[in-house]
Amino acid sequence: MTINVAMYSGTGTNPRKLTEFLRGCGCHVFPVEKTDILRLSHDECEVLYLPGGWYRFTDEVNGAIRRFVRRGGGCVGSCAGAYLVGGYIPLIAGRVLRANIRGRLYLEPQQGNHPILRGVVRRCTRHKDRRWEPVAVTHLGGPMILPDDPRTIVASYDFEGCIGAIVAAPLGRGRAVAIASHPELKLAGLPACDTARRPGRPLCQGDAALIVRNAVLWAAKRHVPA
Secondary structure, eight states: OOEEEEEOEEEEEEEOOHHHHHEEEEEEEEEEEEHTTTTTTTTTTTTTOOOOOOOOHHHHHHHHHHHOOOHEEEEEETTTTHHIIIIISSSSSSEEOOOOOOEEEEESOEEEEEGGTTTOOOOSSSTTSSSBBOEEEESOOOOOEEEESSGGGGEEESSSSOSSEEEEEEEETTTEEEEOTTTSSSOOOHHHHHHHHHHOOOOOOOOOTTHHHHHHHTTHHHHHOO
């Protein structure tokens, strides 16, 4: 069944890779500008996607997005969009810290059974302190998310699960997801110090890009396949 996804494509965004990926997953993706967001309805769109880039919205647009989600819509934000969803709008109560972390990053799953991580995470059997294997993604300056409710953290930067990297929560009748990284992009290369010690070490994970697909499905209240 097709999901209608409105992709914000205004000045300062870079939605091409996300659009291509989601269309490949069977989503109907169409571009929207700020003026379109002001009149966005759940009848025409199930999920509003806020991609990476560098942009902010006015209070009027932020209010329209909150109303859209509270009335039953979904919203997913990646990188720059995660700053908005997890802090500047906000759709998930809390705050964000600006970070300039770039390259390959390993996320710590805190809710390995969450639908957003389905098909990506693997159980860890190497030592008793870790339930799930870390998930490698490409990171391009996305936020550190500090939600008011730590139970909304799906994956974190830190082992202890205090600083959110993927955060998901309901708002009214809708749902919101903030993804700080770029799971849809090819993995950034490893630093020389890692490759020297562990050449060719295989990743214990599924395709990280599924995080994007799963987040859209979860936000739309659709079934996330195994």
